[in-house]
Amino acid sequence: xxxxxxxxxSLISLEKPExxxxxxxxxxxxxxxxxxxxxxxxxxxxxGYINTARKFCKDEAYLxxxxxxxxxxxxxxxxxxxxxxxxxxxxxxxxxxPPVIMGGTTPGHSTDAVAAMLAxxxxxxxxxxxxxxxxxxxxxxxxxxxxxxLDKIKIEDLKKIVGxxxxxxxxxxxxxxxxxxxxxxxxxxxxxxxxxxxxxxNAIYGKKFNGTxxxx
Numbered sequence: 001x002x003x004x005x006x007x008x009x010s011l012i013s014l015e016k017p018e019x020x021x022x023x024x025x026x027x028x029x030x031x032x033x034x035x036x037x038x039x040x041x042x043x044x045x046x047x048g049y050i051n052t053a054r055k056f057c058k059d060e061a062y063l064x065x066x067x068x069x070x071x072x073x074x075x076x077x078x079x080x081x082x083x084x085x086x087x088x089x090x091x092x093x094x095x096x097x098p099p100v101i102m103g104g105t106t107p108g109h110s111t112d113a114v115a116a117m118l119a120x121x122x123x124x125x126x127x128x129x130x131x132x133x134x135x136x137x138x139x140x141x142x143x144x145x146x147x148x149x150l151d152k153i154k155i156e157d158l159k160k161i162v163g164x165x166x167x168x169x170x171x172x173x174x175x176x177x178x179x180x181x182x183x184x185x186x187x188x189x190x191x192x193x194x195x196x197x198x199x200x201x202n203a204i205y206g207k208k209f210n211g212t213x214x215x216x
Contacts, residue, residue, distance in 0.1 A: 006115035009043020024081035042070035064107035071103030112178035130194025135212035
């Protein structure tokens with residue numbers, strides 16, 4: 001079984017090294033019988049660099065390069081427990097023996113989109129979008145108290161929620177490019193809170209989990 005995980009950069013926090021260690025242990029354990037591909041996001045580090053640079057740079061492709069470097073830095077941090085090659089392209093990643101840990105690839109593609117493209121390339125059985133919220137809501141739960149979590153959502157409805165445009169450093173639960181790929185390739189996808197490793201494990205093994213199933 002092949003599983004691609006888009007691991008939100010918010011989950012790789014320098015203030016929580018114990019979680020990074022737990023996550024590495026989880027990857028080692030699950031990888032004994034599941035082929036895992038982990039695409040790590042840039043999180044706060046990426047947004048910090050991008051937002052600062054945007055004050056004097058309007059080149060979105062250049063800003064995206066800053067974000068990509070942050071994703072690879074986070075990937076290297078998680079890779080401290082594995083010390084494996086960090087691939088810079090989907091093609092290279094797809095040819096490596098799992099577990100594979102990587103960051104972003106080229107400007108214009110978020111790590112969600114990279115994970116979706118990688119899932120297509122390796123013919124993954126499941127794509128997991130692991131964020132810092134427990135699924136997809138009808139509106140931003142950090143801004144609206146009455147936001148409702150959706151147990152299931154059609155990909156076309158998700159596209160309406162996230163919109164069509166992509167900007168470097170954009171912080172949405174699943175970005176528009178990833179949505180297009182997931183819909184076109186009909187990739188089995190779930191969204192959940194990656195900080196809860198038990199829920200992550202449940203989703204991988206087809207057990208009941210707290211999150212959202214994307215219907216393609």
